[in-house]
Amino acid sequence: MNLPIYLDNNATTPTDPRVVEAMIPYFTQKFGNAASRNHHFGWVAEEGVDYAREQVAKLIGASEKEIIFTSGATESDNLAIKGVFEMYKDKGNHIITAVTEHKAVLDACKHVEKLGGKVTYLGVKEDGLIDLAELEAAMTPETILVSIMYGNNEIGVIQPVRQIADIAHKHGALFMTDATQAVGKISVDVNRDGIDLLALSAHKMYGPKGVGALYVRRKGPRVKVTAQMDGGGHERGMRSGTLNVPGIVGLGKACEIAYNEMESEAIRLSALRDKLQSALTVLEESYVNGNVEHRLPHVANISFKYVEGEGLMMAMKDLAVSSGSACTSASLEPSYVLKSLGLSDDLAHSSIRFGLGRFTTEEEVDYAIEVTKKAVTHLRELSPLWEMFKEGIDLNSIEWAEH
Amino acid sequence: MAYSDKVIDHYTNPRNVGTLDKSSHKVGTGLVGAPECGDVMRLQIEVDDNNVITDAKFKTFGCGSAIASSSLATEWLKGKSIDDAMAIDNMDIVEELALPPVKIHCSVLAEDAIKAAINDYRVKNGLAPIELEKSHH
Numbered sequence: 001m002n003l004p005i006y007l008d009n010n011a012t013t014p015t016d017p018r019v020v021e022a023m024i025p026y027f028t029q030k031f032g033n034a035a036s037r038n039h040h041f042g043w044v045a046e047e048g049v050d051y052a053r054e055q056v057a058k059l060i061g062a063s064e065k066e067i068i069f070t071s072g073a074t075e076s077d078n079l080a081i082k083g084v085f086e087m088y089k090d091k092g093n094h095i096i097t098a099v100t101e102h103k104a105v106l107d108a109c110k111h112v113e114k115l116g117g118k119v120t121y122l123g124v125k126e127d128g129l130i131d132l133a134e135l136e137a138a139m140t141p142e143t144i145l146v147s148i149m150y151g152n153n154e155i156g157v158i159q160p161v162r163q164i165a166d167i168a169h170k171h172g173a174l175f176m177t178d179a180t181q182a183v184g185k186i187s188v189d190v191n192r193d194g195i196d197l198l199a200l201s202a203h204k205m206y207g208p209k210g211v212g213a214l215y216v217r218r219k220g221p222r223v224k225v226t227a228q229m230d231g232g233g234h235e236r237g238m239r240s241g242t243l244n245v246p247g248i249v250g251l252g253k254a255c256e257i258a259y260n261e262m263e264s265e266a267i268r269l270s271a272l273r274d275k276l277q278s279a280l281t282v283l284e285e286s287y288v289n290g291n292v293e294h295r296l297p298h299v300a301n302i303s304f305k306y307v308e309g310e311g312l313m314m315a316m317k318d319l320a321v322s323s324g325s326a327c328t329s330a331s332l333e334p335s336y337v338l339k340s341l342g343l344s345d346d347l348a349h350s351s352i353r354f355g356l357g358r359f360t361t362e363e364e365v366d367y368a369i370e371v372t373k374k375a376v377t378h379l380r381e382l383s384p385l386w387e388m389f390k391e392g393i394d395l396n397s398i399e400w401a402e403h
Numbered sequence: 404m405a406y407s408d409k410v411i412d413h414y415t416n417p418r419n420v421g422t423l424d425k426s427s428h429k430v431g432t433g434l435v436g437a438p439e440c441g442d443v444m445r446l447q448i449e450v451d452d453n454n455v456i457t458d459a460k461f462k463t464f465g466c467g468s469a470i471a472s473s474s475l476a477t478e479w480l481k482g483k484s485i486d487d488a489m490a491i492d493n494m495d496i497v498e499e500l501a502l503p504p505v506k507i508h509c510s511v512l513a514e515d516a517i518k519a520a521i522n523d524y525r526v527k528n529g530l531a532p533i534e535l536e537k538s539h540h
Contacts (some may be wrong), residue, residue, distance in 0.1 A: 011521035037514045056516060306464065307464065308441050308442070308466055309441075311414075311464075311465055311467055311469070311470060315414075334441065343440070344438075345438070345440075346438035349439075381464060382420055383468060384415060384462035384464060385438060385443055385464045385465065387422065398434075400437035400443075401435055401437060402437065
């Protein structure tokens with residue numbers, strides 16, 4: 001076992017060596033521009049792109065004509081939301097999303113608001129799932145798009161996408177989903193799930209960074225988005241820019257591997273995750289954040305009350321994990337996702353996200369359990385809050401000096 | 404962000420972790436910060452009849468820099484007179500631990516904790532609390 005151990009697979013994943021192998025020829029020998037239509041080099045590159053398009057489409061049950069390659073999920077989210085807003089402005093100007101979405105969705109929606117659009121940000125229940133009745137109530141004749149993520153990046157909860165799609169469609173709106181964390185981890189099928197637009201990224205599923213895709217439905221209904229970048233009219237006019245051929249080939253290969261392996265991999269990972277979770281929730285005052293039934297197989301987000309996340313991570317120095325603590329991010333606010341579950345700020349500060357992956361071994365999980373237990377115990381010995389809790393003092397009864 | 408060796412040292416081997424008897428008139432307790440902000444420091448001093456700090460203990464809920472700042476503060480407090488302790492400035496802590504700008508608030512909190520402990524001691528012993536400047540945050 002090599003240290004440090006990587007348990008932050010929701011942030012990014014290592015590129016699978018099989019993916020790297022597939023990409024390499026496209027840097028040096030098959031380096032052509034896929035848009036060069038009249039010579040061999042162009043054709044070879046285009047062939048690679050076409051094949052990748054099929055591999056991506058197959059993973060999500062789409063047709064290859066419905067795949068638009070982008071630089072990643074952030075671009076896909078932006079293109080979908082801003083592109084739909086622009087394309088369907090005669091139909092309406094209202095978009096519905098949720099407060100637990102990724103910043104790429106939330107900030108694209110804020111941009112739409114600046115352009116005169118109306119956006120409803122649905123809250124979530126304390127398990128992290130949206131309330132379908134609330135969604136239904138928010139729908140108006142002006143609603144053109146409902147954008148709700150498939151699986152959450154911080155807590156891993158899986159939204160009821162099929163029901164969300166049905167509600168959107170009943171009111172004549174499109175359904176878009178940021179499926180960055182879900183595609184390649186669990187079965188995602190655009191037809192079964194009623195998805196009209198879907199954002200995905202290669203580097204979250206053992207592919208390279210800097211490449212992703214947007215699925216845009218072509219039949220029932222035919223969806224169009226206005227391009228957000230002007231140029232050579234690549235990708236059916238929806239996304240200009242010379243195609244990142246090696247990246248796209250890598251994304252395709254990553255999708256193919258996921259298609260073949262994710263089912264058994266999900267079983268293996270959820271068993272390891274459950275082992276980790278049960279071992280750590282044995283610790284007093286530790287809580288799992290988010291719905292545990294409807295959850296991605298590789299994620300566990302746990303709050304260890306009375307210890308602070310960043311301090312805790314420092315004690316877990318051979319483990320790469322992430323925390324909802326403010327100290328770990330540029331802003332001074334703790335995770336907005338955890339806060340939207342109704343978690344108090346101190347519990348949000350005390351959270352650790354464990355993200356297992358394809359290369360995580362049981363030995364590593366066992367090690368992670370030991371290190372985490374030791375770190376929590378060590379930090380609680382240092383924690384005045386833990387001492388007060390043990391003495392039966394109600395922390396809410398203290399007048400804290402906010403700073 | 405990488406931590407300095409001194410922060411790591413104090414974090415890994417924190418000095419003077421513990422609790423003094425807060426009901427004793429010789430003991431001053433400072434509890435600063437708030438759980439919602441992700442930092443709470445409790446710093447305690449024990450003072451002898453000559454106004455010299457004979458013991459200091461801390462417990463901190465917070466990041467590594469907050470723990471290191473309070474650990475360092477207890478080290479510095481032991482053996483100092485109350486007047487010298489009052490003079491400890493947060494920038495001394497920043498310098499000693501090589502704290503980056505985003506962690507300066509940890510040193511401020513440690514300075515606040517020292518002053519709060521001294522004032523608690525003063526009030527317990529019938530002295531007026533020292534007026535503190537609220538310039539930091």
